Amino acid sequence: MSQANNLLRLDTRTSKRSTMLLEQSIAKPRRDKVSLNAFAFLFAEIIRYSQNRVLGIQDLEAKLNELGKRVGVRVFELFMWREKTVHRETRVLPTLMFINTVVWRALFDKQADSLGRSTDNEDEYMITDNEPNILKYISAPKEMSSFSPGAFLAGIVEAIAEGCQCPARVTSHLVPAEGMPLKTVILLKFNKEVMEREKRLDAGK
Amino acid sequence: MIHAVFIINRSGGLIFNKNYSNQLAQLSSNEALIFAGTFHGIHALASRISPALKGNATRDLGIQTIDTKNFRMHCFQTPTGIKFIAATDLLLTDLTDALKSVYRLYCDYALKNPFYNLEMPIRSDMFDTMLLKLVQTS
Numbered sequence: 441m442s443q444a445n446n447l448l449r450l451d452t453r454t455s456k457r458s459t460m461l462l463e464q465s466i467a468k469p470r471r472d473k474v475s476l477n478a479f480a481f482l483f484a485e486i487i488r489y490s491q492n493r494v495l496g497i498q499d500l501e502a503k504l505n506e507l508g509k510r511v512g513v514r515v516f517e518l519f520m521w522r523e524k525t526v527h528r529e530t531r532v533l534p535t536l537m538f539i540n541t542v543v544w545r546a547l548f549d550k551q552a553d554s555l556g557r558s559t560d561n562e563d564e565y566m567i568t569d570n571e572p573n574i575l576k577y578i579s580a581p582k583e584m585s586s587f588s589p590g591a592f593l594a595g596i597v598e599a600i601a602e603g604c605q606c607p608a609r610v611t612s613h614l615v616p617a618e619g620m621p622l623k624t625v626i627l628l629k630f631n632k633e634v635m636e637r638e639k640r641l642d643a644g645k
Numbered sequence: 646m647i648h649a650v651f652i653i654n655r656s657g658g659l660i661f662n663k664n665y666s667n668q669l670a671q672l673s674s675n676e677a678l679i680f681a682g683t684f685h686g687i688h689a690l691a692s693r694i695s696p697a698l699k700g701n702a703t704r705d706l707g708i709q710t711i712d713t714k715n716f717r718m719h720c721f722q723t724p725t726g727i728k729f730i731a732a733t734d735l736l737l738t739d740l741t742d743a744l745k746s747v748y749r750l751y752c753d754y755a756l757k758n759p760f761y762n763l764e765m766p767i768r769s770d771m772f773d774t775m776l777l778k779l780v781q782t783s
Contacts, residue, residue, distance in 0.1 A: 477757070480757040481756075481757060483759075484757050484758065484759040485759070486759075487759035488759045491759070576753075577753050577754055577757035577758055577771070578757070578758055578759060578760075579754065579758055579760070579769040579770045579771040579772070580760055581760050581768055584760070621770070621771070621774070
């Protein structure tokens, strides 16, 4: 009888680490580094899980995009809190700079490699990452060569853009370059209202 | 210099096979599969009849090198039963470190690849490029 009681007590005892996790201060990002290997395994399983439930590359990218959006919303709140500034970007260019520097540095410990504007359409902007380290171990087979696992990153960017009042349609594309087989370009196509608002604000200055 | 690399899974099937120099005759895919199966068998036999201590179960007790007149074959078995085999010239005597690096590459670019099914042949560009780089530098 006492052995059964002991067993019950063992089951309900919560580990010290999990209670400490909830009491950590979110302002100090001291212990929130996760090992890349652990995340790589989790991300690979996420992709495999999604692949079983979709019927095509577009759907798979859309599913990853949605997952990224959920992450992006929470990440946006956290980083605005940690920045301790009262100012939230609402214009297009400062939003892109915010994503490029603050968000990328907080998520991946480095800045996104370049920011550019598409020459063909004036409402398209591109964020380039030469070697996204969460995608380092993924190599798609030949029949899925157009699949870009950066769709997850695109989802994060889309949620943040929406949080900064510049809703956009974000997609990710693999552009293997010399020495950088994983170079990913995240294309943001801002909505029409955003571009019109930008034009009005620029004209009003 | 390394002539060829083979990887055999836990059931004896060949999952990776690549030649890096033209000094070894190119095996047809059938011959490579037969080679893998045979090697798997004799490795198991060797570990059974080995007079070494059986206390330490994770130590690699099977075949480690096979010497011939023209080349040497090295084998490294992981605790999970996967065998990494390299055929090299006679100058290299101990290839355990290089084979451990190949194991690390396998863990990285095959196991973390969502499009790789376990125990199946490895079809990953990243794995091929990184392995080529490793072979060229060793």
